[in-house]
Amino acid sequence: MNVIDVKGLNFSIDEKPILNGITFSVPQGTVTGMLGPNGAGKTTLLRHLSGYYKPDAGTVFINGVDIVKLKPRERARIIGLVPQDAVNSLGFSVYEMVMMGRSPYMDFFGNEKEEDRRVVEECLKICGVYELKDRRMDEISGGEAQRVLIARALAQQPEIMLLDEPVSHLDIKYQLDIMGLVRELSHRGMTVVSIVHDLNIALNFCDRAVLIKNGTVIAEGEIEKVVSSENIYETYGVKAKIEAGDYSVVIPELEMV
Ligand SMILES: Nc1ncnc2c1ncn2[C@@H]1O[C@H](COP(=O)(O)OP(=O)(O)OP(=O)(O)O)[C@@H](O)[C@H]1O
Numbered sequence: 001m002n003v004i005d006v007k008g009l010n011f012s013i014d015e016k017p018i019l020n021g022i023t024f025s026v027p028q029g030t031v032t033g034m035l036g037p038n039g040a041g042k043t044t045l046l047r048h049l050s051g052y053y054k055p056d057a058g059t060v061f062i063n064g065v066d067i068v069k070l071k072p073r074e075r076a077r078i079i080g081l082v083p084q085d086a087v088n089s090l091g092f093s094v095y096e097m098v099m100m101g102r103s104p105y106m107d108f109f110g111n112e113k114e115e116d117r118r119v120v121e122e123c124l125k126i127c128g129v130y131e132l133k134d135r136r137m138d139e140i141s142g143g144e145a146q147r148v149l150i151a152r153a154l155a156q157q158p159e160i161m162l163l164d165e166p167v168s169h170l171d172i173k174y175q176l177d178i179m180g181l182v183r184e185l186s187h188r189g190m191t192v193v194s195i196v197h198d199l200n201i202a203l204n205f206c207d208r209a210v211l212i213k214n215g216t217v218i219a220e221g222e223i224e225k226v227v228s229s230e231n232i233y234e235t236y237g238v239k240a241k242i243e244a245g246d247y248s249v250v251i252p253e254l255e256m257v
Helices: 042-049 072-078 094-100 114-126 142-155 172-187 199-205 229-236
Strands: 002-013 016-027 031-035 057-062 079-082 160-164 191-195 208-213 216-222 240-243 249-252
Touching: 002 042, 002 191, 016 042, 016 057, 016 191, 016 208, 016 216, 031 042, 031 172, 031 199, 042 160, 042 191, 072 079, 079 142, 094 114, 094 142, 114 142, 142 160, 142 172, 160 172, 172 191, 172 199, 199 249, 208 229, 216 229, 229 240
Parallel strands: 031 191, 031 208, 079 160, 160 191
Antiparallel strands: 002 016, 002 057, 208 216, 240 249
């Protein structure tokens, strides 16, 4: 079953077309990488999947319902968004950050209930940051902060998690660590869509991908089919071969002068 269906999405900013006829599907419980060069339109597309932008034409269906018909609170219970970094979070404790994820379930006054505290503790544990719960956000590392942001989105108890380049600033250990956590969430049934710049990370941690260039879909589907030599050349203009293995890698052909 497809949790997300994007059909014929067009979107312009200041009359400049940014997305042109974007169509793809995301099956339940999978990790889909959103790939493509700088300026291709990935962030703009992710913002449509979160309901932040309204398309000029076309539709984003979430479980068969047009996303623009969902109220913000309803949307927040279905879709969790993990931003690139923890800006504006510095004064908050890790616990308070994750508790923010419960706001779609709280009353007008933001009163926490026992259930909210239970969910927050569980999400802190799943994301491996329970021990850090009393630390302030500016007292933890970038990799730990990324885990906290994932825990906050998880506390919304969403069906879908959207991530905006979750590992781009992280060292190799944290990259593997965060992507391992993302995979684990998908094994628990979460549907994940993540912008990924590193094709090797995409090859090894995503089930599927949608490859975008100049606001159009070049390819979508199973990861091995999308991240191919032909598609890499067409999208990035780089000749490369794919070496499949325990950890598959994209090897660019460097033309030395
Ligand atoms: N608010 C905005 N106003 C004007 N142009 C914008 C705006 N947001 C995005 N764009 C333009 O839309 C295009 C796509 O941008 P977008 O950020 O979606 O690309 P991207 O694939 O996420 O890029 P990157 O990988 O560099 O983050 C770019 O040409 C960008 O300059």
